[in-house]
Amino acid sequence: MKIGVLLKEVPDSESIIRIAADARSIETDRLQWTINPYDEIALEEALRLKEKLGGPSATASPEACRAGEVVVITAGPARAVDSMRKALAIGADRGILIRTEGLELDPATTASVLAGAARRESFDVIFAGKTAFDDGWGQVHIGVAEMLGIPCASPVERIEFDMRSKEALCARPASAGIKETVRLRLPAVIGCEKGLNQPRYASLPGIIKARSKPIAEFEASVLGGAPEISILTERLSPPPERRMGRMIGGTPREAARELARLLREEAKVI
């Protein structure tokens, strides 16, 4: 069983975002980078599946080794190798970095290069986060499924695999309190939602072992077929700031009464 994980490096969510001089990108020099939190959930799910199937042992044949392999794929700059190395320390077996420096990307072009790399690997299943914390496109993994011509379910909060029938039973939220169960035929792409699992940390032996695990690098152009971008970011602007509003004093009953009055007469929202 060959398991793919789409992994993206994003600024840590505690980072202060500063818009760069070009007004179209952000300043990256002082940012802390991390694995996209939803992708950590995807990686954890991949590792659990591999463990359930029985991972490769030292005496296993090359076929058996491949039977439980977790491969992380990232489209990003050279810097992203640090996050990939962290994923290898957590337990992934190898990495594929698709170098995208100097390229203008949108969801379709990103999906296209990721699908190009995935196509060469013929994964039995591909896990991804349901969206990325930075650009929040939430569609790249769905695009990868579409381009590979395989089914997809997202966002998924519970999965059961049936290895005999090569199917995955996925639960996902549809709308308020309603959950859908989707039966996917493998190979498929699964977009992971919070609550699916609790991601593990890298162990010290894992960190040492990760140094010798391979990360292959490709130029995005080699993977070919990337369409021209169809969504252009014209500018970034700081979000509208909320100012400090009015504090309401008095006893709880007085404050509640005054708040209700203001919500009706001033804010006009009730």
Add this chain to the structure above:
Amino acid sequence: MKILVVAESEGGALKRHSAELIGKAASLAGAEGEVAAFAAGVPDEAVSHALGMAGAGRVYAADVAGVTARSGQALASPLCEAIAGFDPDAVLGSATPFGADLMARASMRLGRGMSADCTSMTADDRGFLFERPVYGGGATATVRPRSRPAFATVRPNSFPNRPAFDGSPEISMLDAAEADGARIEGVEQSEPGMLDLAEADRIVAAGRGIGGAGNFGVIRDLAGALGAAVGASRAAVDEGFISHDHQVGQSGRAVSPSLYIACGISGSIQHMSGMRGSKVVVAINSDPEAQIFARADYGIVGDMFDVVPALAEEIRRMGCD
């Protein structure tokens, strides 16, 4: 200008966010333009009428039955067929799980991708411009689709909803095929009566300060009085006080109600990023130093277990629209 809107309905009623989106499309398209709606299943008379009232002159209906009707995979083909037939300048959907899934599928099938989760939409002589929050709300991106049609999903409650048209659209039927390799086997209501956060016009949310799952009663009671959905901070979800379905924030739902009442929520960056779209924010917290007060329109320093029931009582006394 021609705009196609993916419309959602439930139980024979058009979703409010879909009516809102069709109305916005109609105002963008202008008198010379044309707006069509794409609907899953054959719309009944009430839904057709509501689609027409909102501004759709034509409805493309995908003839699917049963639960598979909700599947983006089953509907991507008929949606692409509707796009080929109508030839719109833009295809719009709501930023709901259904809308996001179907729009992602269809836009990627046409090699484009979509401007996801937009909060503003305008058109100029070069086409459409969408605004969308990025970096967890740390910046706003203005994006321009460079190919036609432009695809975008829009957060519910981004535009005023004002039905203004007569309600008799022309209906064209499209066939939908069973999705290949992905089949919806069942739907289950995990929490009866839950209102959807993303669609809610009012939200009452609690944080770690709520102290326990059993204490959510005071929050639910105020929500009931307001007709509001119940939200929670990550801290309250991580403590196991309430399910993740209720989480507002960077790792939960992005919401855009007209009223957001935050009870016992400190106001972390991640939480604020999810509720930034709220029009009026009320903070109730016993800690006068809580960051949330700096972002709230109205603040009360006090114990939520005193203030929230008093507020519920006051609102019931006043009556609430």
